[in-house]
Amino acid sequence: MSDSTVASASSVPQPKLSKISEAVIRIAGNSQDGIQAIGGFLARLAGRSEQEVMTFMTIPSTISGGASIFQVRIGTGEVLSPGDDADVLLAFYEESYEKHLAALKKGGIVLYDSDHVDPDPEKEKEYHHVGIPITSLTVEAIGGTARDKGKNIYALGLIARMFDLNVEKLEKLISERFAGKDESITKNALAAFHAGYAYNLSGLMATFHFTESAKRAGQQVVMNGNEALGYGLIAAGVRFGAGYPITPWSDIMELLRRELPKYGGMFIQCEDEIASIAMALGSSYSGRVAVTGSSGPGISLKTEALGWGIMAEMPLVVIDVQRGGPSTGMPTNVEQSDLNIACFGGHGDSPRVVLAPANVEDCFYTAIDAVNIARKYSVPVIILTDQAIATRIEAFEEPDLKKLCQDISPDLSAVTDFKPYDLQLPDGVTRHLAPGTRIASGKYPVVTGLEHDEAGHPTSSPKLHQQMTEKRRNKLKVLAHEWKTPKTFGAPEGDVLLVGWGSSQGPLREAVERARAAGDSYSSLHIRMVNPLPDGLDEVFAGFNHVFVVELNDQGFYGYGQLAALLRARYCDAKIRGINKSDGLTWKVKEILQRVKEQLEAAKQKN
Amino acid sequence: MINIANDFPARAGNLTAATTLPDSDRKPLTKKEIAADHPTWCPGCGDFSVLALYFKLIEKRATWHEKVATIAGIGCSSRFPYFVQGHGVHFIHGRALPFATGLALSRPDLHVFVFGGDGDAFSIGGNHLTHTARKNVRMTYVIMDNQVYGLTKKQTSPTSPLGFKSKTDAWGAVDYPINPVKQLVAAGATFIARTTSTNPKHVLAMMEAAMDHDGFSVIQCLSECVEFYEGAFDSANPRKGGAFNEVPEDHDVTDDVAAYKLASEPFPGKFGIHYQVERATKNKLEGDIIAKYQEKVKGLEPWQILQKNFDRMK
Numbered sequence: 001m002s003d004s005t006v007a008s009a010s011s012v013p014q015p016k017l018s019k020i021s022e023a024v025i026r027i028a029g030n031s032q033d034g035i036q037a038i039g040g041f042l043a044r045l046a047g048r049s050e051q052e053v054m055t056f057m058t059i060p061s062t063i064s065g066g067a068s069i070f071q072v073r074i075g076t077g078e079v080l081s082p083g084d085d086a087d088v089l090l091a092f093y094e095e096s097y098e099k100h101l102a103a104l105k106k107g108g109i110v111l112y113d114s115d116h117v118d119p120d121p122e123k124e125k126e127y128h129h130v131g132i133p134i135t136s137l138t139v140e141a142i143g144g145t146a147r148d149k150g151k152n153i154y155a156l157g158l159i160a161r162m163f164d165l166n167v168e169k170l171e172k173l174i175s176e177r178f179a180g181k182d183e184s185i186t187k188n189a190l191a192a193f194h195a196g197y198a199y200n201l202s203g204l205m206a207t208f209h210f211t212e213s214a215k216r217a218g219q220q221v222v223m224n225g226n227e228a229l230g231y232g233l234i235a236a237g238v239r240f241g242a243g244y245p246i247t248p249w250s251d252i253m254e255l256l257r258r259e260l261p262k263y264g265g266m267f268i269q270c271e272d273e274i275a276s277i278a279m280a281l282g283s284s285y286s287g288r289v290a291v292t293g294s295s296g297p298g299i300s301l302k303t304e305a306l307g308w309g310i311m312a313e314m315p316l317v318v319i320d321v322q323r324g325g326p327s328t329g330m331p332t333n334v335e336q337s338d339l340n341i342a343c344f345g346g347h348g349d350s351p352r353v354v355l356a357p358a359n360v361e362d363c364f365y366t367a368i369d370a371v372n373i374a375r376k377y378s379v380p381v382i383i384l385t386d387q388a389i390a391t392r393i394e395a396f397e398e399p400d401l402k403k404l405c406q407d408i409s410p411d412l413s414a415v416t417d418f419k420p421y422d423l424q425l426p427d428g429v430t431r432h433l434a435p436g437t438r439i440a441s442g443k444y445p446v447v448t449g450l451e452h453d454e455a456g457h458p459t460s461s462p463k464l465h466q467q468m469t470e471k472r473r474n475k476l477k478v479l480a481h482e483w484k485t486p487k488t489f490g491a492p493e494g495d496v497l498l499v500g501w502g503s504s505q506g507p508l509r510e511a512v513e514r515a516r517a518a519g520d521s522y523s524s525l526h527i528r529m530v531n532p533l534p535d536g537l538d539e540v541f542a543g544f545n546h547v548f549v550v551e552l553n554d555q556g557f558y559g560y561g562q563l564a565a566l567l568r569a570r571y572c573d574a575k576i577r578g579i580n581k582s583d584g585l586t587w588k589v590k591e592i593l594q595r596v597k598e599q600l601e602a603a604k605q606k607n
Numbered sequence: 608m609i610n611i612a613n614d615f616p617a618r619a620g621n622l623t624a625a626t627t628l629p630d631s632d633r634k635p636l637t638k639k640e641i642a643a644d645h646p647t648w649c650p651g652c653g654d655f656s657v658l659a660l661y662f663k664l665i666e667k668r669a670t671w672h673e674k675v676a677t678i679a680g681i682g683c684s685s686r687f688p689y690f691v692q693g694h695g696v697h698f699i700h701g702r703a704l705p706f707a708t709g710l711a712l713s714r715p716d717l718h719v720f721v722f723g724g725d726g727d728a729f730s731i732g733g734n735h736l737t738h739t740a741r742k743n744v745r746m747t748y749v750i751m752d753n754q755v756y757g758l759t760k761k762q763t764s765p766t767s768p769l770g771f772k773s774k775t776d777a778w779g780a781v782d783y784p785i786n787p788v789k790q791l792v793a794a795g796a797t798f799i800a801r802t803t804s805t806n807p808k809h810v811l812a813m814m815e816a817a818m819d820h821d822g823f824s825v826i827q828c829l830s831e832c833v834e835f836y837e838g839a840f841d842s843a844n845p846r847k848g849g850a851f852n853e854v855p856e857d858h859d860v861t862d863d864v865a866a867y868k869l870a871s872e873p874f875p876g877k878f879g880i881h882y883q884v885e886r887a888t889k890n891k892l893e894g895d896i897i898a899k900y901q902e903k904v905k906g907l908e909p910w911q912i913l914q915k916n917f918d919r920m921k
Contacts, residue, residue: 048921221920234913240713242705261900262912266712266893271738275705278698278735282678282709285696290709308699398917405910411618416625424621431619435676435694435710435717440625442640444672446688448697457644457689458697 016206017164022075023208024083025159026103028096031068034152039070040393041156041173046072047222047395048169051210052079054506055393069100076211080506080513082392084588088162089127090155091117092134101127109204111158113151130204132158141195142188150192157196164209167197219398225360225389229319230255232367233291235401237408238317239265240290242279244272247331248390249295249321256291273301277318281309284316285447287410287434289374293319293383296329296338303346306380308449310350310472313421313430315374315381317367322386322502324584333584334388336502337553339562342382343531351473353381354531358505360389361396366528368404375408377475378430384530386552388503388586414438419454420445423467429475476532483529485536490516490523493543496596498524499576500550501563507587508550511596514589522596530563538571546603547576548596550587555580635669638662643692653804653830653840654684654751660810661691661720661749667811668818675718678707680732682724683758684751684830701732704739704748711746712890718818719746726756729765729785740796740823742889747817747824750787751804753832754839761835768874771836787827788870788881792863798824799866799882804831805844806851809878816880822888829875843875854879 025042029035039055046053055072073083085105091097091112097119104110104127112119114131123129138154153174160170174193178186201207223231230252233241239260243253256267270276276292283290294302299320309316322338324330342354353373357366363385370381411434418439420430432447433439446456451468453459488497490512500508508524515522525540527533541547549564555578560568564578579595581587641662648654665675672693679685681700688695698706703721711719728736728750739748755773756762762775766787770779791799798820802813810828817824829840841847854877859865866882904912 044920219921221917223920227920231913231916234909240709242709259916261893261897262904263909264897264901266897268708268712268893270705271734274702275708275735275738278702278705279709281698282696282706282711283713284709285706286710286713288713290713304699305702312696398921401910401914401917405908405913407909414625414627416623418619419621420619422619422621425619429619433618433622433694434714436673436714437694438625438627438671438673440627442672442692444643444693444695446695446697448688449699450697 018206018208019211020208021077021211022073022079023088023163023210024071024073024086025088025090026069026071026086026100027090027155028069028100029092029152030096033068033092034149035068035070037177038152038156038159039072041170041177042072042074042159043393043395044173044222045165045169046074047220048173049166049210050212051076051395053222053393053395054079054082069096074210080510081589082586084590088159090159092151092155094118111155111162128204130201132199134158137195137199138192142191150188153189153192154196157193158199158201160193161197161199161201162204162207164207220395221398222393222395223360224251224391224393225357225363225385226251226321226391227255228360228363229357229367229383229385230259232364233317233371234259234263235364235399235405236368236371237288237406238291238371239263239288240280240283240286241267242270242276242283242290242292243267243294244270244276244298246273246295246298248323248387249293249298249319251390252293252319252321273298274305277302277305277309277316281305281314281316284309284314285432285435287412287436288408289315289317289371291317291319293321295321295323295331295387296325297327299338299341299345303341306352307346307348307350309380310346310352311348311449311451312447313378313472314432314447315378317370317374317381317383319383319385321390322384324582330584332387334386334503334552334586335582335584336386336504336551337562337582338384339501339530339551339553339566342384343566349469349473351379351476352531353377353379353476353479353529354384355381356384356502356528356530357389358502358526358528360392360394362528363389364399368406371408373479376429377479378432379476384502386503410434412436414440417441417443418445420447420456421452421454421468421471423454423471427475428471428478480532481535483534485534485540486525486527488523488525488540488543491521492523492540494521494523495544496520496522496546496548496600497541497544498522498548498550498592498596499527499563499567500524501527501530504550504552504587507589507592510589511592515593527563530566533566533570537567538573541571541573541576545575546600547573548579548599549576550579550592552582552587553580554582630671633671636666636671638666641665641672641692642690644689646690647686648683649834651831651833652683653753653832654687656804656807657684657722657749657751657810657828657830658687658690660807660814661687661722663811664814664818665693667815670718674716675720676707676710676714678703678710678719678721680723680727681758682727682756683832684722684724684753685727687722701727701730702735703727704732704735707746708739708742708744708889711744712893715745715890715894721746721748723748723750724757725750725752725754725764725766728752729787729790733765736791737794740791740794740825743795743797743822743886744889745822747814747820747826749814749817749826749828751828751830752787753830753836754784755832755836757832757835773835786870789867791825792866792870792882795886796825796882797822797884797886798880800824800826800880801829801876801878802826803829803840803843803851803875803878805840805846806878809851809853813880820883822886840875843878849875852877854881860884
């Protein structure tokens with residue numbers, strides 16, 4: 001809490017009201033407690049108010065019963081990262097208390113369920129403890145059956161009281177959430193909420209009120225990254241998808257399965273990952289870009305067919321929601337270790353495009369970009385998102401859907417003649433004719449994974465293999481040239497440049513802000529198209545003494561993460577160095593700054 | 608975000624629009640017009656006959672080049688699309704069925720044919736055969752079964768009989784072969800026929816019946832590899848002293864147990880339709896879901912449908 005005025009531990013009968021601009025609230029319990037629901041309500045409430053919101057959620061690999069947390073950071077300014085340390089911890093069980101107390105700021109508030117938690121007297125000196133018998137009070141509020149289910153809503157009531165949140169809006173959100181279900185469910189939920197809200201918080205030194213923020217021009221929408229990607233694809237005109245369930249990709253396929261029929265489309269659940277990409281390619285061939293996706297291991301399975309897409313020059317969108325790897329790895333943790341497979345995975349020389357969205361909002365726009373690049377360059381485009389963005393809820397300005405939604409139906413009108421792999425094409429890009437198109441010459445194309453001549457027929461001509469390989473590469477060099485060189489966040493020249501991709505954009509920007517506030521000359525650069533790299537990055541690097549590529553992957557044998565190694569290979573610039581970690585968690589701002597300091601220190605020692 | 612939605616051509620720069628006659632004024636296609644590259648198969652290969660009969664089917668059905676799509680995976684028989692004048696795809700090993708499914712579901716205006724061998728169908732693509740059958744996707748799959756890997760020069764195939772000597776089983780095949788009909792019955796296929804390339808009239812009859820079937824129609828067509836498994840199907844060829852026995856007239860094609868029993872007969876078994884039932888196709892089921900959900904958003908533009916979702920996320 002930036003402006004927090006949590007008082008010292010004297011017993012004040014009535015809590016004092018403090019104005020704050022932002023707060024980080026962590027809720028820890030078990031996954032069946034509906035922790036995510038509390039987070040969802042808070043996030044949505046913030047979206048409906050003028051606050052920015054970002055959430056950080058972990059779900060254990062075990063579907064139920066394991067520890068679950070939800071961290072929500074609500075602020076009136078621009079929220080860039082989930083927040084390093086929590087101001088308030090709400091702990092439902094002894095285990096959640098013990099495990100997450102360390103995530104709390106010194107002097108922060110821990111609200112615990114005194115029916116389950118026995119606080120540590122030593123810790124009571126460091127953190128402000130407030131015990132509330134949440135379980136028994138919930139049972140009291142909603143009737144005799146000891147249902148764990150109402151506890152989350154009771155806790156929401158407590159938080160609403162503590163942070164002086166808008167009760168009316170929350171009541172509306174609760175009613176909306178349970179709309180269509182049995183009336184008694186809504187009634188119970190509201191009863192639990194009101195009981196929590198009415199609880200006498202006299203044990204607390206302070207309650208809080210968020211300062212008013214500047215009114216935003218447009219409306220805000222609140223969703224997670226997987227939802228933003230799914231809806232982005234629909235806006236882009238995608239009407240067919242195929243996939244196989246795997247965490248954390250499954251939400252996207254569930255969303256598309258549910259939504260596409262309204263648009264006359266369909267999403268097919270396949271027997272395996274290979275069938276999924278094959279089916280999506282078949283639909284792309286039918287004349288309209290289709291989508292498939294997966295997470296880590298599933299992407300490995302798709303790479304052979306991806307190679308066909310590159311060879312045949314077939315547009316396609318492939319989503320990779322990265323998680324901890326290799327193999328089954330850490331399915332519900334974040335990692336950025338699929339960059340290499342996304343950029344280079346496959347046999348043979350297989351140039352393709354890789355885009356990495358920076359945040360939830362960017363997922364929506366990246367989906368549209370991916371579809372349009374796939375069409376424009378007739379190539380598979382991989383969207384490299386990750387578990388953190390996938391499950392994180394953010395509020396962002398509502399997109400102009402009327403303007404953005406596009407129709408990409410195929411043109412089936414007849415043509416005189418057609419050579420799919422014409423080497424004399426003005427822009428060098430193959431664009432396939434959809435089957436069903438009549439070709440007056442009577443000569444029809446074959447689309448193939450064999451090296452081919454201009455008509456698509458097999459060839460083993462050394463000259464043609466050379467020419468076609470160049471054709472597939474050169475069209476994407478045009479893209480690298482056309483794509484805007486990214487701009488630095490912060491000054492274009494300075495001492496330290498923090499380079500990142502994907503979900504680390506927020507923490508990197510916050511690190512820059514914090515460093516600049518401390519008088520250090522830091523800037524950051526976000527690379528959204530990681531393959532091919534856009535032209536002009538060397539000129540950006542030239543403005544800085546140090547370039548650190550901050551990635552959630554291992555430094556490997558040679559000391560550089562996956563993007564760092566790529567940038568070093570591309571620019572032969574010795575000042576490009578890596579900052580890496582593989583703990584399955586998102587970057588904390590202080591962690592980045594600490595690691596940069598250490599590297600700068602080490603470099604100084606060397607000189 | 609870059610806005611490139613409208614600043615590039617949807618079609619290649621080498622295209623000129625053609626003015627074409629309406630279908631009613633078009634002359635029927637001739638065999639010559641349907642044939643493309645000369646097949647690369649070995650002289651005497653059974654696949655020539657299947658190709659010639661596919662041409663005949665297109666001719667006889669008076670359809671047009673652009674109304675059919677010919678899809679294949681990898682193998683000798685999977686070179687098929689290069690030899691046919693029409694939209695064609697040469698995909699990867701074993702995955703022709705899911706590719707063809709994506710096409711068939713997206714484009715109900717086309718008839719999708721898939722050609723391939725026993726390796727594609729029963730080995731590397733085995734999983735897809737099961738699931739395409741169970742989903743009952745509308746298309747025709749002709750499996751040219753030669754009981755050997757021919758393109759890679761004589762390794763044991765999933766349908767090689769026990770004792771077949773190959774480069775991977777010099778002492779004779781030891782793995783129990785797959786029985787295509789039994790497997791397809793169990794998977795829920797709705798049309799299963801057997802034929803052999805040495806009986807052209809029968810092949811064509813099966814192709815026609817398959818094309819008329821509303822669902823996933825599979826033909827197992829014995830097609831001899833003269834190079835690596837010569838004489839494999841002599842027992843089914845009257846000219847080589849064998850017998851071509853058709854499915855008995857009293858066989859109930861809707862009885863899965865009867866089909867299973869019929870398929871248990873010793874090689875070469877019976878030829879004809881072993882099993883055929885009507886069951887809603889995947890195409891229809893998905894179409895019904897679409898119709899139901901489109902009814903709920905009737906009269907709305909796509910962006911308005913999406914807007915409704917976004918309004919709920921405020």
